[in-house]
Amino acid sequence: xxxxxxxxxxxxxxxxxxxRSQLLAAALRLFAHRPPEDVSLDDVAEAAxxxxxxxxRYFPGGKQQLxxxxxxxxxxxxxxxxxxPRTGPPTGRISRMLDRYLVFVDEHDAGFSAxxxxxxxxxxxxxxxxxxxxxxVAAEQLLLHLGGDRPGPRLRMLVRTWIAAVEAASxxxxxxxxxxxxxxxxxxxxxxxxxxxxxxxxTDPETAAAVRGLLExxxxxxxxxxxxxxxxxxxxxxAGQGRPTGLRSP
Amino acid sequence: xxxxxxxxxxxxxxxxxxxRSQLLAAALRLFAHRPPEDVSLDDVAEAAxxxxxxxxRYFPGGKQQLxxxxxxxxxxxxxxxxxxPRTGPPTGRISRMLDRYLVFVDEHDAGFSAxxxxxxxxxxxxxxxxxxxxxxVAAEQLLLHLGGDRPGPRLRMLVRTWIAAVEAASxxxxxxxxxxxxxxxxxxxxxxxxxxxxxxxxTDPETAAAVRGLLExxxxxxxxxxxxxxxxxxxxxxAGQGRPTGLRSP
Numbered sequence: 110x111x112x113x114x115x116x117x118x119x120x121x122x123x124x125x126x127x128x129r130s131q132l133l134a135a136a137l138r139l140f141a142h143r144p145p146e147d148v149s150l151d152d153v154a155e156a157a158x159x160x161x162x163x164x165x166r167y168f169p170g171g172k173q174q175l176x177x178x179x180x181x182x183x184x185x186x187x188x189x190x191x192x193x194p195r196t197g198p199p200t201g202r203i204s205r206m207l208d209r210y211l212v213f214v215d216e217h218d219a220g221f222s223a224x225x226x227x228x229x230x231x232x233x234x235x236x237x238x239x240x241x242x243x244x245x246v247a248a249e250q251l252l253l254h255l256g257g258d259r260p261g262p263r264l265r266m267l268v269r270t271w272i273a274a275v276e277a278a279s280x281x282x283x284x285x286x287x288x289x290x291x292x293x294x295x296x297x298x299x300x301x302x303x304x305x306x307x308x309x310x311x312t313d314p315e316t317a318a319a320v321r322g323l324l325e326x327x328x329x330x331x332x333x334x335x336x337x338x339x340x341x342x343x344x345x346x347x348a349g350q351g352r353p354t355g356l357r358s359p
Numbered sequence: 360x361x362x363x364x365x366x367x368x369x370x371x372x373x374x375x376x377x378x379r380s381q382l383l384a385a386a387l388r389l390f391a392h393r394p395p396e397d398v399s400l401d402d403v404a405e406a407a408x409x410x411x412x413x414x415x416r417y418f419p420g421g422k423q424q425l426x427x428x429x430x431x432x433x434x435x436x437x438x439x440x441x442x443x444p445r446t447g448p449p450t451g452r453i454s455r456m457l458d459r460y461l462v463f464v465d466e467h468d469a470g471f472s473a474x475x476x477x478x479x480x481x482x483x484x485x486x487x488x489x490x491x492x493x494x495x496v497a498a499e500q501l502l503l504h505l506g507g508d509r510p511g512p513r514l515r516m517l518v519r520t521w522i523a524a525v526e527a528a529s530x531x532x533x534x535x536x537x538x539x540x541x542x543x544x545x546x547x548x549x550x551x552x553x554x555x556x557x558x559x560x561x562t563d564p565e566t567a568a569a570v571r572g573l574l575e576x577x578x579x580x581x582x583x584x585x586x587x588x589x590x591x592x593x594x595x596x597x598a599g600q601g602r603p604t605g606l607r608s609p
Contacts, residue, residue, distance in 0.1 A: 341591075
């Protein structure tokens with residue numbers, strides 16, 4: 110997305126498909142780094158080295174059509190980030206999904222923010238349903254790794270709320286000049302997911318069964334073991350076990 | 360919001376302020392239970408027992424102005440839900456905030472969904488900024504209870520991502536015919552927050568300091584103690600402590 114487009118002299122002979130791809134690539138690059146309000150059809154024409162009427166010939170719906178086509182294309186790219194084989198410790202798989210997702214967020218920063226913040230004149234029921242479709246795919250893919258083939262309603266809610274948390278964290282990350290580093294943010298988000306699963310397992314038998322299955326696949330030196338060792342002292346204190354604390358009995 | 364409006368014969372003498380309040384109450388009730396697309400100015404006029412021109416006299420901007428005014432009023436009501444004195448165990452305070460929030464979600468079901476799902480023609484940068492303002496107030500109020508007066512960046516991110524998770528859970532709850540019960544959803548969300556804090560405390564010193572302070576205010580028999588006791592067996596297994604498990608060494 111960030112590589113410069115090859116210089117394209119206006120009206121160079123190109124197949125219809127190539128020209129369309131070229132216009133879309135120019136649009137994608139512009140919409141990635143600016144809110145849709147700040148991209149004009151002239152910008153797209155200029156970036157692609159063609160005339161405005163030529164852009165209209167390929168995208169008669171103008172900027173809105175270009176925006177929605179670019180969004181559809183970016184959504185396809187994002188959905189690929191969530192594909193991960195079902196082998197190895199589940200935290201490793203989700204870690205790789207998060208890495209790819211954060212690269213996508215990094216590469217589509219301003220466009221990603223504008224899209225998810227809403228309120229744009231370019232937001233329509235179509236753009237909303239594209240975003241919802243990506244969320245649905247992300248949830249489905251995550252559930253393949255976490256919940257087996259028939260996840261219960263609490264586990265599904267957990268995954269969908271975690272996805273919402275990941276989106277919110279991504280927007281904050283972009284606002285805060287991409288701090289902390291992407292790997293630190295990934296680990297933080299992964300810890301949040303592990304903790305969410307452990308908490309939900311205490312009240313929901315289906316989540317508990319899923320967590321037992323997941324633990325069998327993790328290494329004691331992996332993210333789950335590390336987080337568990339980090340939490341244990343606090344959990345013991347909070348549970349009223351271990352060394353005396355300031356916790357009061359009721 | 361759900362109580363029937365008093366029967367109002369058309370053009371009954373009313374002060375300007377009373378009439379405006381009456382129209383707004385009618386609009387609020389309609390926008391609470393339907394997406395804005397499904398509410399017409401005629402519906403508002405009929406619900407208030409007045410003529411369409413009278414509605415226009417008070418709201419010259421028509422339906423959009425009525426929608427945004429109703430939204431502003433609902434946002435003020437929602438922000439009040441987050442006010443809670445800084446006394447007693449923090450989990451009790453947040454539990455009461457969640458209870459009030461879920462009553463609001465319950466009472467504004469379809470309108471709440473339509474607003475947060477986006478993609479509505481009634482969504483504008485103004486409606487988005489009203490929603491963002493509510494989120495900002497919610498985060499500020501939560502941080503008063505969780506982080507003292509100078510919360511660090513990780514704790515602020517945690518609170519904002521948890522708010523996003525609460526919103527997502529609320530939408531799922533509405534989609535799934537308000538199941539589980541509101542108190543069950545409240546406890547689930549509270550557990551998620553406690554677990555998120557415990558996890559974040561393992562890597563962020565500022566969150567760790569906040570968690571230590573919070574623990575001093577909790578009862579061992581309260582939500583934190585109960586969750587800790589529920590998590591301990593799993594945490595011990597995952598940490599490679601306690602009874603032998605299927606966990607493999609690396």
